[in-house]
Amino acid sequence: MKLPLYNFMDLPPDACEAAKARYAVLPVPYEGTVTFMRGTADAPAAIIDASAQVEEYDEELAQDFRAAGIVTLSSIMPAETPEEQMRRVASTARAVMRSGKFLLTLGGEHSITAPLVRAAAEQHGEISVLQIDAHADLRDTYKGSTHSHACVMRRVLEVTDHVAQVGIRNFSQEECAECPRQVERFITPAMVESDPDWIDRVLSLLGEKVYVTVDVDGFDPAYVPGTGTPEPGGLTWRQVTALLRRICAERQVVSADIVEVVPLPGQKVSEFLAARLAYKIIAYTQLPKLTGSCGMTIVTLSA
Numbered sequence: 001m002k003l004p005l006y007n008f009m010d011l012p013p014d015a016c017e018a019a020k021a022r023y024a025v026l027p028v029p030y031e032g033t034v035t036f037m038r039g040t041a042d043a044p045a046a047i048i049d050a051s052a053q054v055e056e057y058d059e060e061l062a063q064d065f066r067a068a069g070i071v072t073l074s075s076i077m078p079a080e081t082p083e084e085q086m087r088r089v090a091s092t093a094r095a096v097m098r099s100g101k102f103l104l105t106l107g108g109e110h111s112i113t114a115p116l117v118r119a120a121a122e123q124h125g126e127i128s129v130l131q132i133d134a135h136a137d138l139r140d141t142y143k144g145s146t147h148s149h150a151c152v153m154r155r156v157l158e159v160t161d162h163v164a165q166v167g168i169r170n171f172s173q174e175e176c177a178e179c180p181r182q183v184e185r186f187i188t189p190a191m192v193e194s195d196p197d198w199i200d201r202v203l204s205l206l207g208e209k210v211y212v213t214v215d216v217d218g219f220d221p222a223y224v225p226g227t228g229t230p231e232p233g234g235l236t237w238r239q240v241t242a243l244l245r246r247i248c249a250e251r252q253v254v255s256a257d258i259v260e261v262v263p264l265p266g267q268k269v270s271e272f273l274a275a276r277l278a279y280k281i282i283a284y285t286q287l288p289k290l291t292g293s294c295g296m297t298i299v300t301l302s303a
């Protein structure tokens with residue numbers, strides 16, 4: 001397991017000072033329950049490494065967003081058991097959120113999202129979750145564990161019923177039987193392509209405060225080949241960034257994670273995309289809010 005050698009975006013000291021930073025990047029190099037292709041424990045270091053190449057000036061928004069300050073925290077070391085790992089993640093997340101910083105966690109495997117969402121709900125009260133992913137992750141248990149990355153959104157549903165799942169294209173019959181209402185709410189890549197109002201559909205599932213979790217396999221493997229279970233037919237960079245920009249404009253995004261990157265030898269496409277996406281989230285959450293954003297309206301949608 002590689003650990004980051006320097007801070008996110010290789011910022012000068014004044015831009016990454018802990019006391020002043022509004023954003024905190026937390027590396028979690030954990031892959032305790034990974035089932036297919038290993039290597040996501042190396043992702044936080046690879047993403048931070050790639051982030052040194054991200055331009056501070058955002059080309060889309062014509063602005064530099066570093067002045068808010070971005071501190072890179074020490075990595076959470078992998079624990080012996082998933083239970084202990086979740087405890088460590090929760091306790092660090094609570095402390096960061098209490099300090100008022102925006103916590104941006106870099107995985108590692110997806111299972112860490114459950115304690116992160118719990119910590120966000122403790123801090124902010126009623127919370128919604130936007131998940132970008134190829135997989136529903138709604139199994140109650142997987143290979144004997146309730147903490148598996150394949151169960152993470154089932155654990156999240158125990159915290160909040162307001163969950164929008166976007167990019168989903170691989171799920172089981174068991175998940176359909178056990179979580180029928182949630183399966184009906186999926187926003188699949190096919191819906192993203194065919195429905196010009198797909199972002200409105202996503203917004204209708206979310207309340208005011210939103211936690212964002214991005215499993216990079218939600219993207220098409222052409223954009224992110226380096227991930228544990230690449231799934232054809234995924235989302236594009238423009239679709240995902242358009243979605244995140246509007247969610248950040250019309251809701252209060254309180255924290256986010258980017259998980260499941262697996263660095264591949266000989267190319268850095270996936271970790272660079274993750275680094276770019278992390279800075280996009282930092283940028284979008286600093287944009288002025290659109291007024292008149294609606295309150296909680298939950299609509300059940302069919303494909």
Ligand SMILES: [Mn+2]
Binds near residue numbers: 134215217218260
């Ligand atoms: Mn996934």
